[in-house]
Amino acid sequence: MLGRFVRYWAGYGARAKQNDADRLRVRKSIQQIQKQTVTTSLFQTSKMVGDPDMELCIDESLLQGCKFKITVEGNIASGKTTLLNCFKDKSYAEVLFEPIDKWQKVGGDNLLGRMYENKERWGLTFQSYVLLTMMELHHKEQHLPISVLERSAFSGRYCFLENLYRSHVLDDLEHSCYTRWFDWLMTTNPPQLDLIVYLQTSPEVCLQRLKERQRGEETGITLDYLQSLHDRHEEWLSNPDNHGWHSNKPVLILDGDKDCRNEACLFEKMCNKIVHKLLYPACFSPRSCPHNSLMNQTPPAGSGFPYKAKRNLRL
Template sequence: MPPSSMTPPEDLNYVAVEGAIGAGTTTLTQLLSDHFGAESVLERFEENPFLERFYEDRDRWAFQTQLAFLASRFRQQKELSERDLFHDLVVSDYTFDKDRIFARQTLAGDELQLYESLFRLMEPTVPTPDLVVYLRSSPERLLENIAERDRPYERDMDPDYIAALHDAYNRYFYQYDRTPLLVVNVATIDFVENQADFRALARHIVAPSDERVRHVQPHASS
C-alpha cells in the first residue's frame, strides 16, 4: 500500500496501538506505517526465552517471563527515545504500560511488589505517545484471531486467561488518562480485509480533536 496523501497533524509524532492478545495491534501498526509512510516499532516477543514455558505452566514461569519482557520493552523504549520523534511519525504496537497490565494478571505477593518497584524506576524515562489507540475486542474474537495466526505455543490457549486479560485491558483503559486515547471497537469490523474499514479508522486516528478520550466504531460511512 503506497503512503497516504492524508497528512497527520504536526503534533502527532508517536502513535501507540494497544490491545489484548489477538486484538490485531501488530497488524494495524504495520498497516498504518505503510499507509502513512511511517516507521513501525514492533514488540520483540519472540526474543523472550521463557514465553513458551509460560504458556505450558503459567504459575511456574510467570515471574521469569515478566522480567524478561520488562527488560526487553524497556530497552526498546529507550532506543525509541533516542530517535527524532519530532520529525518522523512512529507507530508502535504496544505501550510500556502493557507490561504492567500483564504483570498484574500473572504475579502476586513479593514477586509483584518487586516487579512494581522496577517498573516505577523505569517508567519515567520512557517516551510518552501523542496518542494511544486501544483496540477493544471480545474474548471470542480474540480467540478466533489467535487460532487463525496459529503460533505453536498459543495453540492450547486457556479461554479463561484470555477473558481475564480482556477484562484487565478494559479496566485499565477505562481509567487511563496519561495521553489522548482513541478507543476502537474492533469486534465488529475487519480492518485487514475491508479497506473501507481501515481507511475510516486511519481517518479517526489523524483527525484533530480536543477530546481527551474518543470512542469510535469506524465503519466506512463514519
C-alpha cells in the same frame, strides 16, 4: 498648559480603550477563522456515498517537522498487527512491533514458550524481560513523524503482570518487586507517548482469530484467559479514572470486532482517524482528552493558520 495636558491624557485613555476593543475584535475574527479552518480540514467526508463512517482525509504536509509516538494496545489477536501493517505502508510512519523474536531467543531458549508452559515458574521472569525490551523500543531513536509501537511498558504492567497477580500466579512478594522496579523506571526514564490507541475486541472474536492464525505458543490459550486479559484492558483504558496510570495520555478507543475481510478499507479508516486524533485531539471524544480545547490547540506547520505553529506537538 494644564488644560492641554489633561485633554491629552483623557484622549490617550479613550484611544487606548479603542485600541483594546479593536484588538479584541481582531482576535475574535482570527479565532473564528481558525475554527472554520479546523472544521473544514477535519470533517472532509468520503466520496463513497452511503458510507456510515466518516472518512478523514490526511494531508501529509501537516506532519512535516512533527514527532508523535503512539502505542496500539489490545488483547491477544485483537487486530494490532493488521493495524500496524497498515501504518507500515505509510511514508510518514515507522512501526515497532513487539520483539517476539527476542522473547523466543534468550540464552538459546524460548522464554515465551516457557512462560506459556509454566506461568508460575516463568511468569515474573518473562514479564521482567518484556519490560526491558519494551523500554528499549520506547527510547529508540525516531526518524519519521509518527512512531507506532505494538503495546507498551504500561500494558505489560497493568494488563499482563496484573493479570498474573490476580490469578494468583504471582504472590505479593513477586508483585511488589516488579511494581517497585516499574515505578522507578516511570519516574526516572518515562516513555514519551502522545496517544494510546485501544483496539477493543471481544474475547470470543480474539479466540476465533487465534484458532485461525495457529501460532505454536498460543495453542493452550483459553477463552477464560482472554476474558481476564480483556477485563484488565477495560479496567485500564475504558475507565478515565484510571488514565493517571499512564500520566493521563489521551486514549482513542476503536472497534476491533469488525472483520477487515468484509470491509476492505477498515484499517485505512482507522489509520486516518488516529492521525487526526494526533493533530486535532479536541475534535474527538472529550473523555479521551478532557483538558484540550479547540482554541488552545496549536496546529502543526502548514495548516494555514495565521500564527506560527509549534513543530513538536506533545499532548
